[in-house]
Amino acid sequence: MICTEYQKQLHNLLDNKSDAPLSDIMQEHNESCRRCYDYTTSMLSLHRELMRIPAVEPKADFIEKLKLLEITRKEKQLIFSWKPDVRRAALFISLAGLVLIAQWLPTNFTIFINFSILTIGLASFISTMLKPFFFERNGNTAG
Amino acid sequence: MIDINFQNIIDTFAAQVYNHTYRMLGNREDAEEATQDVFLKISNGLKNFRGDAKLSTWIWRITANVCLTRISKKSGKTRPFNDDELEDLNDVYDNQINPEWNLIIQEEREKLIHFISKLSARESTVITMFYFDGLDYNEISNILDLPMGSVATALHRGREKLRKLFLLEEGKEI
Numbered sequence: 001m002i003c004t005e006y007q008k009q010l011h012n013l014l015d016n017k018s019d020a021p022l023s024d025i026m027q028e029h030n031e032s033c034r035r036c037y038d039y040t041t042s043m044l045s046l047h048r049e050l051m052r053i054p055a056v057e058p059k060a061d062f063i064e065k066l067k068l069l070e071i072t073r074k075e076k077q078l079i080f081s082w083k084p085d086v087r088r089a090a091l092f093i094s095l096a097g098l099v100l101i102a103q104w105l106p107t108n109f110t111i112f113i114n115f116s117i118l119t120i121g122l123a124s125f126i127s128t129m130l131k132p133f134f135f136e137r138n139g140n141t142a143g
Numbered sequence: 144m145i146d147i148n149f150q151n152i153i154d155t156f157a158a159q160v161y162n163h164t165y166r167m168l169g170n171r172e173d174a175e176e177a178t179q180d181v182f183l184k185i186s187n188g189l190k191n192f193r194g195d196a197k198l199s200t201w202i203w204r205i206t207a208n209v210c211l212t213r214i215s216k217k218s219g220k221t222r223p224f225n226d227d228e229l230e231d232l233n234d235v236y237d238n239q240i241n242p243e244w245n246l247i248i249q250e251e252r253e254k255l256i257h258f259i260s261k262l263s264a265r266e267s268t269v270i271t272m273f274y275f276d277g278l279d280y281n282e283i284s285n286i287l288d289l290p291m292g293s294v295a296t297a298l299h300r301g302r303e304k305l306r307k308l309f310l311l312e313e314g315k316e317i
Contacts (some may be wrong), residue, residue: 008299011295011298011299011302012295014302015273015280015295042309042310043302043306046255046302046305046306046309047302049251049255050255050274050305051274052252053252053255053256053274053275053306055158055159055162055275056161056162056165056166056174056176057158057161057162058157058158058161058175058178059171059175061160062175062178063153063154063157063158066153066157066178066179067150067153069174069179069182069183071238078196095148114158
């Protein structure tokens with residue numbers, strides 16, 4: 001057995017994390033080759049030390065801080081969203097308003113568009129003012 | 144979407160993730176920052192997690208990527224031992240009569256930990272996952288999206304470099 005093959009097989013043995021002894025052929029090479037003998041000694045020692053190194057624990061309060069960080073981050077995401085029922089109602093009212101406007105106004109397309117835009121704008125403004133009463137935070141239902 | 148409690152994920156994985164980031168980055172401050180980054184990414188990505196891979200695989204993947212990103216940003220400062228420099232060690236040490244190999248004392252262990260952070264990003268990741276995270280070839284291969292042969296190569300080369308770094312250090316003391 002040549003040295004490179006021996007060392008490769010030694011690595012494979014270590015990869016299995018087993019305490020199995022060297023095979024006969026490896027043992028024979030190990031006994032006859034000083035270089036590989038030293039290589040084996042140092043590599044086994046390194047492997048054992050790596051296996052023995054204990055885990056590093058985080059500081060006592062770190063995990064709690066991690067949880068608090070997540071809670072704080074979510075609380076800061078103050079995204080208001082429409083309550084589903086209000087959203088539906090607003091949509092139908094807006095459409096109904098547009099249809100009524102279209103019927104009662106002269107058949108002037110430009111005027112119709114202007115009134116439509118005005119209606120939508122007014123509706124948006126009013127809904128913003130009334131937001132706290134009709135909208136909820138994500139994850140919480142207000143009232 | 145799978146119903147996963149984020150707080151439970153922190154309870155289960157925080158210590159392991161911290162241990163991995165500490166081994167990769169070499170100090171507590173960077174480890175804490177990296178761990179926070181990992182869990183921030185987990186929190187943001189949970190809603191899109193479909194369960195294609197195991198949850199642990201997904202978390203380890205994020206952990207590895209966060210560490211590798213940090214390392215690549217500091218690559219000029221914390222990875223001085225590249226392949227060319229370590230090849231030179233072959234000439235210096237392979238022909239010497241080696242001293243007694245005693246790696247059991249605490250100082251040696253701390254040196255070993257320090258040397259791991261000096262390996263290449265891939266080698267230190269594989270070494271850390273294999274020895275400290277308790278993962279096997281198959282798991283490491285899935286996490287890093289590498290063939291098992293590449294995982295084996297990185298592991299073997301990492302061990303080899305650690306051995307040579309130790310030789311270099313011992314040589315300086317003599």
